[in-house]
Amino acid sequence: MSPTPRLSVLDLVPVHSGQSSAQALAASVALAQAADRLGFTRYWFAEHHNMPSVASTTPPVLVAAIAARTQGIRVGSGGVMLPNHAPLVVAEQFAALEALAPGRIDLGIGRAPGSDPVITQLLRMSGPTADVDRFPEHVADILSLLSAEGATLRLTSGREYPIQATPVAASVPEVWLLGSSDYSARLAAELGLPYVFANHFSGEGLERALELYRTGFRANERHREPQTILTLNAVVAESADEASALALPNLRAMARLRLNRPMRVLETVEEALDAPRDGDVDEVIARMRVGWVVDEADAAAGRVRDLASRHGIDEVMIAPVAGSRAGGPADAAPGRERTLELLAGALTA
Template identity: 45%
Template structure:
């Protein structure tokens, strides 16, 4: 890339904080499928949410790769991103993330090169190294290929060379590059819930996204490892990290009402951990479920990592988390049953920060 392209890439990475928010706010959406809803309805709601996110002033909107989960419709991020791009005009869109071990690096490079050509300057390529599913489904996706988790750096390097068309002379793929291949390529982010990707992102000088919403105990250590490992690169001169955080805002009823909504996802996660994935239960089902003491502890721990309450309470909780972790950007996920409640939660959070009042101001 030229120096001008590199500067543009760095600008694309750093988010824009709007309104009174002290840091950029973004959205991670899984196209959740609740009891009583179809996948088609969930995807329609995600499309509506993306349009709302753009209107409300969120910076970016990521979707995640999951397989074999009846409660999640976002199995193929590239397809969904292309659709969302056609229904928005300025919102950054990306993967949070694509699970690199499930795919050939060239296939990902082609998919995201095509997305960049369709929606120039709006695409992020977030990469994870987990399968995003159970082991049987992972084997089916990989068609018997035995993947070594420690092979992730090699696959990442291969993907980067395909995107840039710059394999070294003598490499078996030296004559290959991903097509389409425009003047810019999507910024690569590394995602993680432990120290492996944090350290790798730091060493490579890449932006890092940490899954605080399901690995809260590792957030601060992983971010510290990322920053201590960071080496300046053509992509970033300084570390840049965002964290995914569960948050549920309600118009009335405060923490109790928000907790009731969030408990649906908690029960869904409990069932998933026990090998019984399904659609997200209703709040009524979650409230009536006969939790054992161990299950009740799990739910309490799960809800303890969700920022809950009225819009102002959620804004205060997010700011406390930002200060405690030093995150450069917050990526909110409101994983609840019911599309209206989910969209309303994001809208209330945006209103709490006055995002729509200052969409052109940059604070980062």
């Protein structure tokens, strides 16, 4: 049998029809507490903006809330989209989070916009700090700012000006680089950072990205060897048929996104099952479904284990994308919680 990878959770805080943002966030709190009880390694929030079905707009706020409501699980961002923010602000936020929950905070950094072009422009009105071409420089700035020594700015007068993200750091967040391209893999290797491949969004180029990362990795005092996480969309239920039904709302939403159709709140399972057939949507779903784990517990666990073994992955970060049934609790996500329970149980059995 293949080794069992560590398990973690990626949460976009989905919002379905008949549900408010407050209820969606309450469901995510309950899900994070379940992941904590089940022994998952970490719980991360993605950063997305102005999307009707996604409430994970502010990872630092959500990280603070979950860190205060859990005991041992690491909590972090998956990730902060750095071009949307000033590096100093990001460093200050996560230094404060680390001070509040020492040894439990992760800062996952990405360079994608996390939204449409209009919202991207609104987020990036801060000028040169939002220059995507300066992404490597800004990542390095954050690493320096988070260190106990801080960073030094040389002013035009020639005087050196010390900067720290927090006055007296006793520990620092663990920084991860996220991506799904050669660029991110090479940069993570060059900086000697652990690397997350965003397989939940695009599984293309996985093998090449991992090879570039591992062969180019530069060891440092904090990270002696490469470390990898693979994200994965998953729905696990008592039967394969039930898992397929629960996966349909998110599959249809992703298909609409890829077809550039108007986005809306997630359908309930019943709404998705009753929706008129659409050949274009069905075709996109069929292609995406191949890369998702949608099955009963033992089969799903086997796929997760084999995937991690085949690519030498240290940790699999599950995006539990089970939909909600009509009439279910608005402030909980039974299908998502059951995905974590069944998968964790099958992998450790």
